[in-house]
Amino acid sequence: MNNGLMPLVDLRAQYLSIADDLQAAISRVVNSADFILGAEVAAFEGEFAAFCGVAHVVGCANGTDAIELVLRGIGVGPGDEVITVSHTFIGTTEGIGAVGATPVFVDVRDDTLLINPELVERAITWRTKAILAVHLYGQPAEMDVLADIARRHGVKLIEDAAQAHGSTLNGRRAGSLADSATFSFYPGKNLGAFGDAGAIATNDADLARWIRKARNHGRASKYAHDFEGRNSRMDAIQGAVLRVKLRHLEDWNRRRRELAVIYEDGLDRSKFVPVGLRPECVTNYHLFVVRTADRDAVLRRLRQRGIAGGVHYPVPLHLQPAYSSMGYGRGSLAITEAAADSVLSLPLYAEMRTEDCLRVLEALSA
Numbered sequence: 246m247n248n249g250l251m252p253l254v255d256l257r258a259q260y261l262s263i264a265d266d267l268q269a270a271i272s273r274v275v276n277s278a279d280f281i282l283g284a285e286v287a288a289f290e291g292e293f294a295a296f297c298g299v300a301h302v303v304g305c306a307n308g309t310d311a312i313e314l315v316l317r318g319i320g321v322g323p324g325d326e327v328i329t330v331s332h333t334f335i336g337t338t339e340g341i342g343a344v345g346a347t348p349v350f351v352d353v354r355d356d357t358l359l360i361n362p363e364l365v366e367r368a369i370t371w372r373t374k375a376i377l378a379v380h381l382y383g384q385p386a387e388m389d390v391l392a393d394i395a396r397r398h399g400v401k402l403i404e405d406a407a408q409a410h411g412s413t414l415n416g417r418r419a420g421s422l423a424d425s426a427t428f429s430f431y432p433g434k435n436l437g438a439f440g441d442a443g444a445i446a447t448n449d450a451d452l453a454r455w456i457r458k459a460r461n462h463g464r465a466s467k468y469a470h471d472f473e474g475r476n477s478r479m480d481a482i483q484g485a486v487l488r489v490k491l492r493h494l495e496d497w498n499r500r501r502r503e504l505a506v507i508y509e510d511g512l513d514r515s516k517f518v519p520v521g522l523r524p525e526c527v528t529n530y531h532l533f534v535v536r537t538a539d540r541d542a543v544l545r546r547l548r549q550r551g552i553a554g555g556v557h558y559p560v561p562l563h564l565q566p567a568y569s570s571m572g573y574g575r576g577s578l579a580i581t582e583a584a585a586d587s588v589l590s591l592p593l594y595a596e597m598r599t600e601d602c603l604r605v606l607e608a609l610s611a
């Protein structure tokens with residue numbers, strides 16, 4: 246808590262809990278004067294690959310670039326379609342647009358607010374190259390069903406795991422649930438850097454090798470450029486910070502789940518319905534989201550009591566000015582639109598005290 250104000254996530258409290266280790270890691274980078282990629286990023290890539298249970302992780306500048314790089318790497322380009330959701334952060338679709346492809350929006354399930362595989366199958370055309378499934382709020386999408394659909398139609402399946410560090414589906418970690426996966430380490434994610442950072446996870450050695458070049462000017466070596474790539478490198482300081490934080494990720498996620506149980510038990514279900522969880526999933530609770538009829542009034546009530554609420558996300562992508570030319574009108578994705586009007590994110594972070602949770606519950610029931 247800062248000055249009695251309760252934020253949605255408290256990054257300063259997290260920093261203070263491991264400050265010495267973080268400072269030592271940062272000093273190590275500064276003393277080495279090896280600021281971009283290098284040994285720290287390579288070490289993080291290896292450690293995060295082991296954590297996710299995949300053969301390769303390639304670090305990059307942010308989670309949006311990760312999506313662009315993976316799509317480019319599997320050959321998605323102009324004229325191609327990528328099926329995804331509208332109920333997500335715009336980074337999901339910016340990565341699609343960046344390669345010249347078109348996002349095709351399908352609705353989500355009413356209980357989990359995750360992509361509905363039946364609608365995915367119906368949306369597949371001869372232009373479809375990939376399905377980009379978002380593990381929204383941390384809960385993995387129905388990857389087994391989606392993998393079957395992708396295989397039958399000969400399209401690629403990608404996880405947008407930007408919110409799902411450490412989440413599992415049938416005991417397997419996000420990042421290892423499809424042909425490839427993308428992560429963001431934006432500071433507010435469950436595994437967050439001290440700035441922007443992202444990564445691609447895959448078991449495909451050729452894809453990993455291509456992305457490793459593409460993120461660094463198409464470099465095969467210092468002065469050999471195999472093709473025009475990007476500058477989308479991870480800074481060494483981010484690699485060093487992420488290595489320290491990765492050691493705590495499981496504990497932090499566990500604590501979030503403890504707090505989520507307190508919320509689940511204390512909520513007045515006649516007014517607040519938590520987003521549904523599938524029994525085969527263990528979520529990292531990137532966000533604890535409830536649905537409530539009078540959302541904006543509840544937000545105001547929380548704010549009056551010094552509690553920050555959040556809305557993820559208030560305007561679906563298909564209704565954003567950025568996508569108005571695509572012709573999806575209001576009413577075209579009914580469940581997504583109803584979700585945008587009713588979702589409310591409650592404060593949740595590992596350093597939160599049980600009494601903070603109870604204070605939120607009290608404010609909700611007032």
Ligand SMILES: *Cc1c(COP(=O)(O)O)cnc(C)c1O
Nearest residue numbers: 307308309334336337407429431
């Ligand atoms: C954060 C996020 C991204 C984008 O990540 P950046 O690192 O901010 O570019 C993409 N998709 C989802 C679902 C996200 O939450």
